[in-house]
Amino acid sequence: MVTLSAQPYDYEFPTYDGVALIIIDMQRDFLEPGGFGDALGNDVSRLQAVVPAIQSLQQAFRDRNLLIIQTVEGHQPDLSDCPPSKRCRGQSALKIGDPGPMGRILVLGEPGNAIIPALAPQPGEIVIEKPGKGAFYATPLGGILQEHGITHLLFTGVTTEVCVQTTMREANDRGYECLLVEDATESYFPEFKQATLEMVRAQGAIVGWTATTAQVLAALA
Numbered sequence: 001m002v003t004l005s006a007q008p009y010d011y012e013f014p015t016y017d018g019v020a021l022i023i024i025d026m027q028r029d030f031l032e033p034g035g036f037g038d039a040l041g042n043d044v045s046r047l048q049a050v051v052p053a054i055q056s057l058q059q060a061f062r063d064r065n066l067l068i069i070q071t072v073e074g075h076q077p078d079l080s081d082c083p084p085s086k087r088c089r090g091q092s093a094l095k096i097g098d099p100g101p102m103g104r105i106l107v108l109g110e111p112g113n114a115i116i117p118a119l120a121p122q123p124g125e126i127v128i129e130k131p132g133k134g135a136f137y138a139t140p141l142g143g144i145l146q147e148h149g150i151t152h153l154l155f156t157g158v159t160t161e162v163c164v165q166t167t168m169r170e171a172n173d174r175g176y177e178c179l180l181v182e183d184a185t186e187s188y189f190p191e192f193k194q195a196t197l198e199m200v201r202a203q204g205a206i207v208g209w210t211a212t213t214a215q216v217l218a219a220l221a
């Protein structure tokens with residue numbers, strides 16, 4: 001059994017092969033000016049801070065040949081998978097599907113919808129396209145995890161309280177042992193990030209564990 005020092009208590013996994021790194025939505029649409037996050041009025045520069053931590057986890061998983069799954073939030077060009085409730089929410093000038101400086105906002109295949117170059121997947125690595133906030137909804141993620149025999153998920157990415165937390169809760173309900181990497185996730189709202197860290201590990205890890213990148217790397221070493 002491998003023991004990873006975490007909160008609220010040690011996180012344990014039987015084999016490295018059963019652990020996957022999940023990198024949520026590290027896309028230009030959320031991290032760069034002119035994308036979806038910016039259109040909603042957020043300071044997107046805040047999210048850049050976690051890129052080095054995610055890079056170091058990505059490298060550690062690549063070095064060990066362990067499963068890495070990235071997600072991207074985006075919609076089909078005809079917006080058939082975007083409910084009007086989602087498109088209209090926020091009353092912003094630029095809505096999902098509108099042309100922006102990086103192409104159409106939150107549309108799959110547009111330049112702004114791509115994963116940032118610093119975290120670009122290597123050939124063969126899995127990228128899940130998702131129309132919702134949770135990565136299990138309307139995607140093949142569940143089947144892929146089962147095929148690979150995954151039981152433990154390490155979560156990173158943005159934003160902590162929206163797509164990361166939604167996916168972590170979906171995974172927890174499906175029986176996965178989930179850990180959120182504290183300094184590898186970020187929010188436009190620092191207080192929401194802090195609240196998320198506290199709520200997932202409260203009540204004896206009711207949603208899951210939290211640990212730092214250094215603690216995860218120590219367990220992988």
Ligand code: C5J
Nearest residue numbers: 025158159162163164
């Ligand atoms: C949002 C996300 N915040 N990736 N998406 O709309 O968290």
